[in-house]
Amino acid sequence: MNFIVSSASLLKQLSLINGVLNSSNTLPILDNFLFEIKGSQLKVSASDLETTMSSRLSVESKQDGLIAIPAKMLIEILKNLSDHPIKFSVDEGNFQIEISSDYGKYKLSGHSGEEFPKVPEIEQSSSLKITSEVLSRAINKSLFAAGSDELRPVMSGVFCELNSDNITFVATDAHKLVKYQRLDAKSENSTSFILPSKPLNLLKNCLSSNSETKIEYNQNNAFFTIGELHLVCRLVEGKYPNYEAVIPKENPNKLTIDRGLLLNSVKRVSIFANKTTHQVNLKLAGSSLNISAEDLDFANKADEKLTCSYAGEDMEIGFNSRFLIEMLNNIDTEEVIIEMSDPSRAGIILPSDSEATDENILMLVMPVMVN
Amino acid sequence: MINRAIAHFDLDSFFVSVELLKNSRLKGKAVALGSKEDRGVVTSCSYEARTFGVRSGMPMRLARQLCPELIQVRGDMDQYSYYSNIITEIVAEDVPKYEKTSIDEFFIDLTGMDRFFGTYQFTHELRHKIINETGLPISFGLSVNKTVAKVATNEGKPNGEKRIEIGMERPFLAPLSIRKIPYIGKQTSALLKQMGVEYVKTIQAMPAEAFQQLLGKSGLGLWKRANGIDNSPVAPYSERKSISTEQTFHQDTIDVSMLSSVLLGMTEKLASQLRREQKLTACIAVKIRYSNFDTHTKQMRISYTSCDHILIKGVKELFKKLYSRRMLIRLIGVKFSYLVHGNYQIDLFDDSVDMINLYKAMDKMNTRFGDGSIKRAAGLNPRKKSFNSFNSQQD
Numbered sequence: 001m002n003f004i005v006s007s008a009s010l011l012k013q014l015s016l017i018n019g020v021l022n023s024s025n026t027l028p029i030l031d032n033f034l035f036e037i038k039g040s041q042l043k044v045s046a047s048d049l050e051t052t053m054s055s056r057l058s059v060e061s062k063q064d065g066l067i068a069i070p071a072k073m074l075i076e077i078l079k080n081l082s083d084h085p086i087k088f089s090v091d092e093g094n095f096q097i098e099i100s101s102d103y104g105k106y107k108l109s110g111h112s113g114e115e116f117p118k119v120p121e122i123e124q125s126s127s128l129k130i131t132s133e134v135l136s137r138a139i140n141k142s143l144f145a146a147g148s149d150e151l152r153p154v155m156s157g158v159f160c161e162l163n164s165d166n167i168t169f170v171a172t173d174a175h176k177l178v179k180y181q182r183l184d185a186k187s188e189n190s191t192s193f194i195l196p197s198k199p200l201n202l203l204k205n206c207l208s209s210n211s212e213t214k215i216e217y218n219q220n221n222a223f224f225t226i227g228e229l230h231l232v233c234r235l236v237e238g239k240y241p242n243y244e245a246v247i248p249k250e251n252p253n254k255l256t257i258d259r260g261l262l263l264n265s266v267k268r269v270s271i272f273a274n275k276t277t278h279q280v281n282l283k284l285a286g287s288s289l290n291i292s293a294e295d296l297d298f299a300n301k302a303d304e305k306l307t308c309s310y311a312g313e314d315m316e317i318g319f320n321s322r323f324l325i326e327m328l329n330n331i332d333t334e335e336v337i338i339e340m341s342d343p344s345r346a347g348i349i350l351p352s353d354s355e356a357t358d359e360n361i362l363m364l365v366m367p368v369m370v371n
Numbered sequence: 372m373i374n375r376a377i378a379h380f381d382l383d384s385f386f387v388s389v390e391l392l393k394n395s396r397l398k399g400k401a402v403a404l405g406s407k408e409d410r411g412v413v414t415s416c417s418y419e420a421r422t423f424g425v426r427s428g429m430p431m432r433l434a435r436q437l438c439p440e441l442i443q444v445r446g447d448m449d450q451y452s453y454y455s456n457i458i459t460e461i462v463a464e465d466v467p468k469y470e471k472t473s474i475d476e477f478f479i480d481l482t483g484m485d486r487f488f489g490t491y492q493f494t495h496e497l498r499h500k501i502i503n504e505t506g507l508p509i510s511f512g513l514s515v516n517k518t519v520a521k522v523a524t525n526e527g528k529p530n531g532e533k534r535i536e537i538g539m540e541r542p543f544l545a546p547l548s549i550r551k552i553p554y555i556g557k558q559t560s561a562l563l564k565q566m567g568v569e570y571v572k573t574i575q576a577m578p579a580e581a582f583q584q585l586l587g588k589s590g591l592g593l594w595k596r597a598n599g600i601d602n603s604p605v606a607p608y609s610e611r612k613s614i615s616t617e618q619t620f621h622q623d624t625i626d627v628s629m630l631s632s633v634l635l636g637m638t639e640k641l642a643s644q645l646r647r648e649q650k651l652t653a654c655i656a657v658k659i660r661y662s663n664f665d666t667h668t669k670q671m672r673i674s675y676t677s678c679d680h681i682l683i684k685g686v687k688e689l690f691k692k693l694y695s696r697r698m699l700i701r702l703i704g705v706k707f708s709y710l711v712h713g714n715y716q717i718d719l720f721d722d723s724v725d726m727i728n729l730y731k732a733m734d735k736m737n738t739r740f741g742d743g744s745i746k747r748a749a750g751l752n753p754r755k756k757s758f759n760s761f762n763s764q765q766d
Contacts, residue, residue: 149674174719241720276675277651277713296712318714344717344727368714369677369727371646371734 001065001090003037007101008083009057013044014075016229017053019202020046021071027117032068034116035088037061045119046071051199051233052119065090066113069097073108119232120221127216128162128187132207132226138169139204141180141361144326146197147173154238157194162187170243176323177243177364178330184358193217194236199224203231247364248346251339253312255284256352259336262289263328265304269293270321272302279368280321285314293321317343318368327363343370374537376481376490376513377605379520380498382458383508383529385475386415389454390444392506401438404446405431408621414446418529454505461501470605478517480605491534498532514540516601522551540599545572552596559586559593571597614641615656617704623662625699631687636750637705638686642679643742645707646734649714651675652707655682657689660702669693670706677715678722678730679747682707 014033025031025048034045034054040061045054067090077099087100095110139158147155152174159170167185171178199222206229207213216223217235224231269280273293283290287310292303317340327349328336335352349363382388386404391397401420405411411431423438435441455474462469468480479497481490494513501509512523514535522544527533535543544552549571550560562585568574574582574597583590595601616637624630634657645652656670669689676682686705694700717727736745 172719174721175716177719246719274712276711277716279713320716342724344731345724346719364719366717366719368716369646369730370714371649371731 001037001061001063001067001092002088003042003059003061004085004087005042005057005059006083007078007081007086010044010086011075011078013055013057014071014078016206017044017046017055018071018075019205020048020051020053020198022048029068029111029115029117031071032111032116033071033074034113035065035067035069036113037063037065039064045116047117047119048198049117050196051202051231052117053199053202053232054119054230056228065092067092067095067097068111068113068116070108070110077106120234122216122221122223123218125216125218125223126187126189126191127214128185129212129214130167130185132211132213133209134182134185135213136204136207137359138167138180138182139200139207141330142169142171142178143197143200143204144330145171145173145176145178145363148197149173154194154236154240157196157236158200159192159194159240159243161192163190164188170240172241172243172364175320175366176327177247178327179243179247179360179362179364181360182358183360191217192240193222194238194240195222196233196236199231199233206231246346247362248341248348251341251348253284253310253315253340255289255308255310255312255338255340256335257289257306257308257338259328259331259334261306262336263325265291265306266321266324266328269302269304270325272300273321277368278321279318280324281316281318281370283316284308284310284312286310312340315340315343316370317347318370319347319365320368323365327365331361331363343367373482374515376483376485377515377517377520378479378481378490378494378511378513379517379524380462380477380479380501380509380511381521381524381528382475383510384415384417385455385507386446386451387417387444388507389451390446391417393450397442397444400442401425401440402442402444403431403434403438404444407431407443407445410619410621454507457505458501458507458509461504462497465497465500468605468607470607478520478605481513495532516540516599517603517605518553518596518601519543519599521553522547525551541575544597544599545570545575547571549574549597552593554589554596555593562586574598612710613706613708614644614652614710615704615706616641617658617702619660619702620700623699623701625697627694630694630700630703631690632749632751634686634690634703634705635683635747637703638683639679639746639750640743641705641707642677642682643734643737645677645710646715646730647738649712650710651677651713651715652682653709653711654707655685655689656706656708657686657693658702658704658706659690659693659700661696662699662701664701666702667693670708672709675711675713675716680726 030048036043040058041056042059043054043056045052081101084102089098095112097108097110099106142158146158155173161168164186166181166183169180203224206226211226214225220235222233222235266280269291270278270293272295273279274295280291280293287307289306289308294301331351333351337350337352339348346364346366351361387402401423402417403413403420403425404415405413413425413427413429413431413434415427416425420438420441425434425438451474459471462477466479470478484490484493491513494511498509498511508530510524510528510531512520512527512533514520514523515537519535519540523533523535549555549563579591579594582594618633653675654670654672656668658668660666669692673685733745
């Protein structure tokens with residue numbers, strides 16, 4: 001099996017799928033890219049068993065073939081070649097690969113392509129189409145709130161709820177929660193599934209504007225198609241927690257404040273907070289908001305006062321400042337509204353008057369137990 | 372480098388002195404503090420008792436054999452803390468920098484003070500002030516570093532004061548037994564005695580390298596201390612790294628339901644202490660000692676918490692893994708480490724508002740009416756009421 005391909009275009013496609021590869025694998029074959037030639041089409045794939053990504057490009061080739069090539073070495077050499085055609089000559093008997101460039105020849109040993117894990121077939125699936133822009137925004141707004149606790153695997157992904165009116169994306173790690181709803185994206189069937197974090201992170205980098213993403217899904221897998229790029233991932237198994245039940249409905253205390261002002265204040269104050277807990281305290285009285293933090297171990301302390309518009313009882317509530325910063329960073333409006341009821345109940349952060357009418361964002365953050 | 376001036380204050384048989392203060396009839400008698408039960412140990416004893424050979428840490432039964440007329444007193448930790456705090460206040464008022472190393476011991480850094488008062492004059496007056504205001508005997512040693520000051524205090528005791536002139540540190544230590552040097556314990560001293568090293572002067576005559584070869588890393592430190600060299604600073608405040616409690620049973624037991632009830636009570640007590648001090652723990656450990664003194668501990672990391680329900684679950688899990696031998700247990704203990712300041716991050720799904728409010732209410736009652744005013748029924752054990760509070764805090 002021989003083929004000629006432009007080094008730059010091959011590198012571009014491999015870079016898109018390279019993120020799938022784990023730094024350490026139990027199966028040695030997973031350290032390889034799978035090269036598959038049919039006609040003049042080269043399909044390159046990378047897999048970690050849970051997620052498989054593949055892309056296609058045109059090559060000059062006379063016969064079909066299949067080979068697994070060590071990913072790390074291949075990427076390294078491609079990065080260090082200037083853009084020009086390179087020739088791959090593969091001995092399918094002993095899996096030796098020879099790459100010839102203008103500079104010289106490089107030899108490396110591959111593996112049989114047959115060893116590469118099989119990609120699940122799209123069977124009994126439903127599908128929907130969504131613009132890449134919407135998908136990208138949904139991932140960016142929600143994914144940061146997903147958890148990483150191995151003991152709660154369902155929370156490690158983003159919960160997608162589809163129905164004929166809207167699509168809702170929910171992510172939570174039990175301390176913070178984001179609910180992002182699109183009114184302009186719809187699905188014929190009402191269903192729900194949990195997408196794992198890793199493939200969403202990979203997709204985020206592949207989504208270009210003005211393209212459309214086709215999502216197909218069945219009981220076990222989800223398939224994404226963006227142009228020539230394919231991604232298949234196993235869905236997270238299990239039942240997503242009933243998130244609607246934990247979003248407090250009645251929140252009499254309502255704070256409206258400039259987002260940038262609050263964000264910068266929290267950022268400054270949190271520098272002086274405990275490095276493990278990142279705890280900051282918000283004290284609301286009248287129309288003033290006091291933000292303070294303290295690290296008793298080092299006698300560090302910070303205190304700031306902001307003016308805000310506040311309707312409700314005076315109260316004091318403590319939060320992990322990192323959660324606040326992440327959330328405020330992910331809201332686009334000039335002002336935010338923070339709704340609260342009690343120092344031991346969730347605080348809800350909302351954009352004030354969203355210009356985008358086809359989306360709803362709700363962010364929720366749990367406080368710390370302050371006596 | 373300027374010479375430092377470090378004073379070490381140590382209350383003489385502190386617990387017994389407090390008991391004498393409350394009950395003057397005990398004066399001049401052989402008194403020992405500690406539980407009267409069979410397995411009780413002497414936590415402190417009067418100088419009269421010491422003449423009979425009674426020592427702290429000795430089993431009460433042995434102490435009774437040595438000294439038949441020994442008067443045993445149960446002891447009251449709260450009372451001792453109360454007096455200890457009074458003394459701390461007096462010291463804090465007068466000195467620039469002090470370190471409280473235990474309930475009855477202080478180091479005071481008086482470096483630079485000699486220009487104003489004369490350090491000896493000052494410490495002498497401070498000692499009398501403490502004696503006059505509390506009625507408790509206290510001794511001190513004054514020198515250029517912590518080690519020599521501490522040894523000097525022990526030499527000056529009881530009710531004495533001792534100053535080691537600058538430059539006299541080595542000669543002062545030379546004639547003393549090696550056991551007088553801090554951190555030379557039973558094993559090290561046994562090893563050294565085997566080699567014929569009985570007095571500090573022998574260590575002083577040895578080269579540092581030889582000592583280091585013999586005792587490893589700690590050897591050099593020991594050699595320096597024996598030569599009166601100690602650069603450790605007086606650290607005004609040291610953060611507690613863990614809290615723990617343990618309990619020795621009067622009779623060895625395999626009663627698992629009783630054991631888990633005791634564990635629950637201990638966990639609850641420590642957790643409420645965490646919350647009161649606004650701290651969180653990230654590591655829990657359980658310790659058991661079998662009747663044959665085999666001691667096993669098991670620990671696990673958790674995410675930062677101070678909540679009973681998480682800690683109790685973890686402690687029970689550890690105990691289940693640890694106690695597999697169906698052997699009689701002599702002692703169990705619980706320890707929380709990796710402590711940080713902060714408050715518990717409430718969980719969106721696992722914690723209900725009612726539960727958080729329950730914690731708050733319980734903590735409020737325990738703060739107002741005393742620790743243990745309200746607790747889980749499962750942690751109450753009819754066979755055992757209180758834990759040995761002498762072990763409840765470790766640095």
